[in-house]
Each structure stands twice: as structure tokens, then as C-alpha cells.
Amino acid sequence: MGIRSILSRPLARYIIRQQQEWIARSVEVQEKWRAELVKKAVGTQFGKDHFFKDIHSYADFKQAVPVNDYEDLKPYVEKIKSGESDILWPGKPLYFAKTSGTTSGTKYIPISKDSISNHIDSARNAILTYVNETQKADFLDNKLIFLSGSPILTDTGGVLTGRLSGISNHHVPSYLRSNQLPSYETNCIEDWETKLDKIIDETLGQRMSLISGIPPWVQMYFDRIIERTGKKIKDVFPDFSLFIYGGVNFEPYRAKLFESIGKRIDSIELYPASEGFLAYQDKQNEEGLLLLLDTGIFFEFIPVENYFDENPRRLSIGEVEVGKNYAVIVNNNAGLWGYSLGDTVKFVSTDPYKVLVTGRIKHFISAFGEHVIGEEIEKALKYALERHPETEVVELTVAPMVNSKDGGLPYHEWLVEFATRPHDMEQFANDLDRRLIELNIYYKDLITGSILRRLELVPLRKNSFIDYMRANGKLGGQNKVPRLSNDRKIADELTRLNHN
Incomplete structure (x- = not known):
């Protein structure tokens, strides 16, 4: 030793x-x-602009400090x-x-x-x-x-x-x-x-x-x-x-x-x-x-369903509930004030306070009102992998296909790079879709109402995501591909690279 x-x-x-x-x-x-x-920070430029000298409570703080992003x-x-x-x-x-x-x-x-x-x-x-x-x-x-x-x-x-x-x-x-x-x-x-x-x-x-x-x-x-x-x-x-x-x-x-x-x-x-x-x-x-x-760090939390409201509800740590998704807001001793990280978390305990990171507040698919979030994608994938244990996934991303090439109903397209493919690709896709329907009532309603058709799985060739990151100058370091997008920018480039 x-x-x-x-x-x-x-x-x-x-x-x-x-x-x-x-x-x-x-x-x-x-x-x-x-x-x-x-x-x-009362004497800083931000403190003066936001009347920090008059803040005496959390209610005062929320009144004085708005929710901010980097811009x-x-x-x-x-x-x-x-x-x-x-x-x-x-x-x-x-x-x-x-x-x-x-x-x-x-x-x-x-x-x-x-x-x-x-x-x-x-x-x-x-x-x-x-x-x-x-x-x-x-x-x-x-x-x-x-x-x-x-x-x-x-x-x-x-x-x-x-x-x-x-x-x-x-x-x-x-x-x-x-x-x-x-x-x-x-x-x-x-x-x-x-x-x-x-x-x-x-x-x-x-x-x-x-x-x-x-x-x-x-x-x-x-x-x-x-x-x-x-x-x-x-x-x-x-x-x-x-x-x-x-x-x-x-x-x-x-x-x-x-x-x-x-x-x-x-x-x-x-x-x-x-x-x-x-x-x-x-x-x-x-x-x-x-x-x-x-x-x-002084933490605040906004219920995900309220995040895009004009005046969203902001909660301190003592007001959060287990099982709910929140957007994370930080105020810290480097001068970030009301700063929205863009991350969402779900509390699994309040004694002590413990969280799961569930996704990104702006990384979701809601092209048709379904509001599918990262946590649901991860759970659907885990479900399918458990039923197809031979399968190994390298990376994936999901995007909406609004105008399908065959003229049929729109759908979610899952672009997946496998290390080992499932023996039954169609059943793997069905399992993904079944679990997503169970997890998201809006997605279920769109499927059963024939607004969307079931997801389609597109297997990508080896190193597709590495090639994508390399082409965009983001290979290595802390960079990662978003799991969900509301547009097809990433999906279309991956498809193009996959066919080269």
C-alpha cells in the first residue's frame, strides 16, 4: 500500500x-x-443594474434577477x-x-x-x-x-x-x-x-x-x-x-x-x-x-412544463418534488445570475437531494406536439437493448421526418450506429416504438390518431458519428452529438456521410 x-x-x-x-x-x-x-456582488455593474441593495429575500431576488441565457x-x-x-x-x-x-x-x-x-x-x-x-x-x-x-x-x-x-x-x-x-x-x-x-x-x-x-x-x-x-x-x-x-x-x-x-x-x-x-x-x-x-452555487429550478412561459415558476431547493423534471438555473460566485444551463434534471431523493440528468431543455422533438425528451429516448433504448442482448449501440440521434419520401405519414427517424446489430432489426425498432408509446402520452395519441406513423430505424456504417464530428471540427475533447433535434440538420448530414 x-x-x-x-x-x-x-x-x-x-x-x-x-x-x-x-x-x-x-x-x-x-x-x-x-x-x-x-x-x-452588490457593488458590481450587474448588482447595481439589478438593485441588489434592495434584495432581502428569495422573493426579492426573483423579482430583481431574471432568468438569463448566455446572450x-x-x-x-x-x-x-x-x-x-x-x-x-x-x-x-x-x-x-x-x-x-x-x-x-x-x-x-x-x-x-x-x-x-x-x-x-x-x-x-x-x-x-x-x-x-x-x-x-x-x-x-x-x-x-x-x-x-x-x-x-x-x-x-x-x-x-x-x-x-x-x-x-x-x-x-x-x-x-x-x-x-x-x-x-x-x-x-x-x-x-x-x-x-x-x-x-x-x-x-x-x-x-x-x-x-x-x-x-x-x-x-x-x-x-x-x-x-x-x-x-x-x-x-x-x-x-x-x-x-x-x-x-x-x-x-x-x-x-x-x-x-x-x-x-x-x-x-x-x-x-x-x-x-x-x-x-x-x-x-x-x-x-x-x-x-x-x-x-445557489440553485433554482423551473418545472419543464413552465420553462417557456413568459414568467416561469422558479423554485428553491426546498420546493422541489421527487419524480418531476426541472430546468436547472444557477447563480454562482463567478457572477452567473439566473443562468439557465439548458439541462433538465429529475429528483430521485430530497434527503439528501439527489438528481438524474434527464436531458437538455432545448433538445427535444416536438415537430407535431409530442414533446419527446432525452430521458424517454434513453429509456426506450434501454428497453430494446434488454430484449436484444446481442445488440451494442455506439451512438444515435433522433430527428423528425416531416415530409417522407414515400408521401406517407411523417415519423421519427432514429439514426443508429451499431457495434453489433440486433438479429431482428424490425423487432428492435418495434420495441423502441412500443416503449416510447408507453412513456409519452402525446406520442401515443399521434400514433393512434394516425398523425404519425411508427418510428423508422436507420442503421449507420461504422464511424459515422466520428466522421460527422471530424467534419464539423468537434472530434474529441468534451464534444458530443445531441441525441434529439427538432430539425434535420444533423440527420441529413449523417445520412449524406453514410452514403459517401
Whole structure:
């Protein structure tokens, strides 16, 4: 047993004691953060514009601070980018996390000296929570692979700027840096495929026990290793025992990833975003991610059905209910105010507060009024996979086909890349459709009312999604293809690539 694993256990116990203290006072802790955030930002440009000095309650806060997206806050961000201080938060941000938006182009999300600990400590605490629960810590003494974006930072108005994963790379604790892979030089390679080959060069032959990354890019790493060695991952890395992931639903990738590994291993799901590290899995055998309520974020939640109302209902943590879908709104100690993440979550527990990430508020299909959401797509897929256990799915996306080529009724088109196809493709599609009808009453009504016909399944050739991402300059890093679209932009390009 090495020094890292020995020291991790008492530190883990300390973190759990802290965690239990704020969990017991969740509602009180959130109100404390609301008051502290407003008090600290009262002298900022945003605070003055929104009369923070007159905010004394959550009701006052909702009256003063509207729900914002990036475009709403962009004028303030542009002032920071031009070198101004005290705009959204006192002083200047420590970093800008640069991220791609679907409607806003490149976003510059501020990370302050106050908020950086939310990102770094939360990732650490997720691992320590796992250590405390399982008493497994030996993995910390071996090599740890973090598949992340480039740590190279640029300057924007005097603020260091880069991808969140690259920024986080600069804050890996010194006691872990000596066993971290890949090397800094390799991490700086921008081209994903060149970088991936170099990562494999550096990691083969190492005593690796932990891998962290977004599942589709980890799968690509595994595929390349298997191609090069002809071995399962368990035989290449016999000590591999923990997989840490976030950013997408793991279920569609689970079967193929574990088949590539060749054995079952533990995993930890994270819920990180440029706007804040929001939650992590705290129990190996319990559903849901622990919402981090004491790390500098004041959370609000809007019921999904009210999100597009002119004045949507905004709820604090003490007002949410189990089993309902909510859009997540954050206010944080980097100066994001009433900021809509675009994510939807469902609470599975309120003691403690634990969530499942169910999709994106703008990623749905409602071309005909059906409002099919990501959670329903994931559940339908899981249902079909359970009935066709030979099947392995690499990736998928769903889009409406409004004007069908045969002149018949419109339908939902599922474009799926299989690693292993179902023996009966037609029955697989029927199972998907049957489950979707059970999950969504509006979809059922449209099917039974002959407004829509049953979904159609389009199997794609190998590497279709990789080719799509490459063609759009989004291969690797934190990028992922939306599961649902209300138009056919992604579907048509995938179809074109599939026929080339």
C-alpha cells in the first residue's frame, strides 16, 4: 500500500463528515449562499443594474434577477473581455472557460478565484467519497489517465482562457501529478486523433488503474488499443479498476465499454459544467447524483412544463418534488445570475437531494406536439437493448421526418450506429416504438390518431458519428452529438456521410 492510498482514507472520512453536516441543513445552506452571493456582488455593474441593495429575500431576488441565457449576459461578458473589472463579480475572473454554444457561438464562462474550488475540490471529493464507501484506495498508487482537452491557455482581456478540462488540468494536486497520464506535452496536442495515438504510446505498458473521460472518447481510446494489441483492456491494464465519466448518459455506452474492458469495474458519474460542478455519484448501488449545495452555487429550478412561459415558476431547493423534471438555473460566485444551463434534471431523493440528468431543455422533438425528451429516448433504448442482448449501440440521434419520401405519414427517424446489430432489426425498432408509446402520452395519441406513423430505424456504417464530428471540427475533447433535434440538420448530414 502506497502513501497516497494510506493518506486518502482519513481525508475521505473528514470530507464525509463535512458532507453530512451540510446535507442535514440543505435548505438553510442554500439560503445562506443566496444571501452571501448577493451581498458580495452588490457593488458590481450587474448588482447595481439589478438593485441588489434592495434584495432581502428569495422573493426579492426573483423579482430583481431574471432568468438569463448566455446572450442575456453577453453584454456584461464583453465588458470583462475588454478589460473592465467589477462587472458580474468583484474584480476580474481568474479564467474564462471557453465552450461552444448551439445558438451563441463561442461562450466565455467566467471562473473566479472564489469559484475555482467548486470545480477542483468537487472532483477530488467525488473520488474520496468513493474511497470512503468502498474502502478501495490502492488505485491511487498507480497511473491515472485523464482524457481531457488541451491545457494551453490564451489571453482574453487579461483573463486566461481555455477549455474547462484544460483549465482543471492546471489544478491537479501535486501528489497526483506524478502518476497522471498523458503527459502535459501530449495533452497540448490539438488534433484529437494525433493526440489519441500519442496517449496510447504513453500509456501502453503502464500500471494504470483509473481512466476518466467522456464515454464515447474513452471507447475510441479502447478501440485503438484493442486494434493495436489484439487484447481486451483488462489484459492490457490488469489493475484497471475505476472508470470516472460525465457529460453524457452512460447507459447506451455501458455494454460496449464493458465488453471492450472484458470485466465489470466500478464507476463514478460526475455532473460537471463550465458554469459549475453540480453533482456527483456518492453511492455505488443507489440511483442519483448528490447535488452539491454548499460549494458557492445557489440553485433554482423551473418545472419543464413552465420553462417557456413568459414568467416561469422558479423554485428553491426546498420546493422541489421527487419524480418531476426541472430546468436547472444557477447563480454562482463567478457572477452567473439566473443562468439557465439548458439541462433538465429529475429528483430521485430530497434527503439528501439527489438528481438524474434527464436531458437538455432545448433538445427535444416536438415537430407535431409530442414533446419527446432525452430521458424517454434513453429509456426506450434501454428497453430494446434488454430484449436484444446481442445488440451494442455506439451512438444515435433522433430527428423528425416531416415530409417522407414515400408521401406517407411523417415519423421519427432514429439514426443508429451499431457495434453489433440486433438479429431482428424490425423487432428492435418495434420495441423502441412500443416503449416510447408507453412513456409519452402525446406520442401515443399521434400514433393512434394516425398523425404519425411508427418510428423508422436507420442503421449507420461504422464511424459515422466520428466522421460527422471530424467534419464539423468537434472530434474529441468534451464534444458530443445531441441525441434529439427538432430539425434535420444533423440527420441529413449523417445520412449524406453514410452514403459517401
